[in-house]
């Protein structure tokens with residue numbers, strides 16, 4: 001029995017199998033080829049599958065991010081950034097946002113609102129298979145530059161697997177520089193004013209394809225006076241779009257905006273029914289502290305929290321500026337940083353990053369740091385100045401106890417602020433309890449401050465600005481139940497800042513002079529020194545006027561304007577001028593104003609309105625340093641003990657016609673002066689010692705004078721008017737010269753600073769070049785890629801290359817000539833056959849030296865022969 005005939009021959013069997021196998025393989029190949037679809041098609045199908053799952057999203061079933069129908073790229077990004085489980089606000093808003101609904105979301109601070117809008121934004125573009133050619137698809141507006149920057153960083157992190165381009169437009173940079181890149185971005189994170197500026201000035205910037213508008217901290221955007229800017233922006237956007245609004249606090253104004261730009265929105269208020277409106281992990285307390293004790297308290301607090309990371313909130317930039325400097329000099333033993341709206345953009349970023357990195361430090365800040373900033377591991381939030389309202393309080397304390405972490409907050413209240421503020425907080429479901437300061441633990445730093453100020457005139461000026469700025473901020477606060485500038489112990493406060501004499505506060509003084517009733521005849525106690533300069537008897541006013549003032553200062557109703565809108569605008573404007581906290585570009589483009597043509601002129605009209613009793617405010621609204629100096633003039637009328645007489649002449653002046661009163665005033669002054677001279681008073685002097693024991697006279701201020709000698713021997717009785725005039729003239733000349741020198745010096749410093757900034761800028765240029773736009777899906781280097789810069793780079797490379805080539809040519813020429821010479825002299829002894837390596841080397845050299853003009857076009861041997869020939873003919 002043998003095997004069948006066919007299987008006997010193995011070769012034949014193999015060939016048959018091979019034929020069959022190849023046929024089958026080809027068939028499979030063909031089938032697979034037919035089945036294979038373009039990538040975009042596959043992607044579209046997977047998107048369709050995701051979209052099909054949208055209606056089924058059930059919040060209760062969501063545990064991980066992957067339970068949402070999200071693209072693989074987004075999920076990968078989230079996972080890589082260590083985000084696995086969505087927070088409550090994310091669970092509740094991502095679903096409706098994916099379904100294309102408008103969303104108005106609110107949740108406590110630190111609950112993860114940023115991802116709640118970034119994830120739908122990425123998915124929205126992914127769903128549309130958005131490309132660079134499609135232009136701007138998502139617009140994210142933040143109230144502050146820092147917050148915009150932070151959002152941009154989170155976007156880069158979670159969106160890094162997508163191919164979209166993202167841009168950060170926050171001002172502080174050349175508009176043109178941004179303009180060049182703005183139209184290449186798919187997702188734009190920006191501040192409102194700068195965006196509007198681009199909409200107005202960058203001709204090729206348009207948002208006609210926009211799919212989604214996101215407003216982060218929407219209520220703050222409106223509070224900051226951007227309502228009109230926002231309206232203008234919204235007008236430039238397509239009507240058919242999706243809008244998402246997020247904030248930790250919901251206010252009426254947000255709802256107004258929602259009505260304006262949201263269609264049938266989904267209201268998601270995660271913690272609406274929560275017992276408290278602040279994080280459960282946050283411990284909140286307040287202390288009642290006199291104004292003059294605040295600085296001491298702050299110092300003592302820092303001394304006992306050296307290993308902690310704290311943020312201290314102040315009401316104004318100038319307080320931050322002054323106290324930052326002073327605390328640096330006090331050396332509390334912990335790094336002190338400062339963040340406020342008057343800093344240069346670069347500086348702000350530097351401070352922000354610095355504080356993020358530090359484990360233990362204290363950040364002195366204004367409310368620009370109150371919203372949204374996510375500094376890691378902040379232990380303490382100390383509010384040294386009372387917040388404007390409960391919302392501001394909630395946002396400030398929200399800088400600690402973020403995302404399930406713990407934190408502590410301490411609010412410092414003045415006795416006059418306590419009742420109303422605490423009540424407000426309790427109404428807003430803020431659990432806060434009082435603690436007492438242990439007076440023994442308070443370290444008094446006043447004398448040290450005095451010494452610093454005596455040493456440094458600039459610091460003293462800063463202290464004065466700080467003083468005025470704080471008072472102005474209190475004065476401008478709307479809620480007069482909490483904030484009453486007339487109840488502040490000014491003299492004591494000035495002393496606590498290191499100032500021997502309180503600067504003159506014109507706006508308070510005038511308000512008082514105009515007849516402001518001060519509670520229950522307590523003016524002496526409430527307005528020590530500064531405001532009492534005019535004497536006890538203020539000008540009389542009618543009952544009606546008194547009522548108006550009472551309404552303004554003790555009620556909520558402002559008297560500056562005709563309608564409520566105007567009032568808000570005006571207060572806002574003054575506050576803005578006071579603090580310059582609006583988040584706009586450093587070129588000074590406060591666009592909310594610029595865009596408000598009509599409103600602005602309306603505002604000016606309001607200020608010019610003669611019938612309005614507080615029109616003087618327009619004089620105080622300039623926040624320019626020099627302007628501040630102007631009303632910081634220290635007047636010490638009381639020095640000669642003439643209070644009573646001054647008071648009487650003020651009264652008399654009131655009753656006399658203008659011309660007579662002038663005359664009367666003149667003669668009285670001369671009389672008074674003569675009296676004083678006769679009495680030969682010796683003015684008291686005040687001196688203090690510096691740290692080094694150096695004696696410094698603080699009062700009267702030592703002044704430079706042009707006519708010192710004359711002054712010394714000019715102590716005759718009476719006043720020689722001609723002489724006095726002459727002296728005044730001399731002094732005037734001298735002062736002018738001094739002033740000129742000062743200005744010159746200031747300009748020089750400015751120039752130097754600008755130069756340094758330019759140098760720093762050019763160093764950072766490379767990094768800066770590409771900052772506004774990054775490509776989310778590219779690696780670090782690719783992200784930096786920019787065609788325009790690469791063109792520049794190639795240009796510069798070409799030039800550099802060209803220069804190097806030229807250099808090489810001349811070097812080679814020298815070398816070649818040298819070598820030829822050596823070579824020739826070597827060869828005078830006879831022709832030597834070259835080794836193969838030698839030939840190779842020579843050939844290589846010839847290649848390298850192809851620019852050398854000495855190439856004869858002959859072969860190497862022919863060359864050598866030629867050289868020998870020439871040499872021998874030369875020697876003959």
Ligand SMILES: Nc1ncnc2c1ncn2[C@@H]1O[C@H](COP(=O)(O)OP(=O)(O)OP(=O)(O)O)[C@@H](O)[C@H]1O
Nearest residue numbers: 085086087109110111112113114115248372374403
């Ligand atoms: N799902 C998550 N898992 C883990 N951490 C998260 C998650 N979502 C957010 N976080 C973290 O929680 C912190 C707070 O998030 P985020 O800044 O978005 O809060 P927020 O609600 O916007 O706060 P605020 O109201 O102060 O602006 C951040 O450090 C963020 O990285």
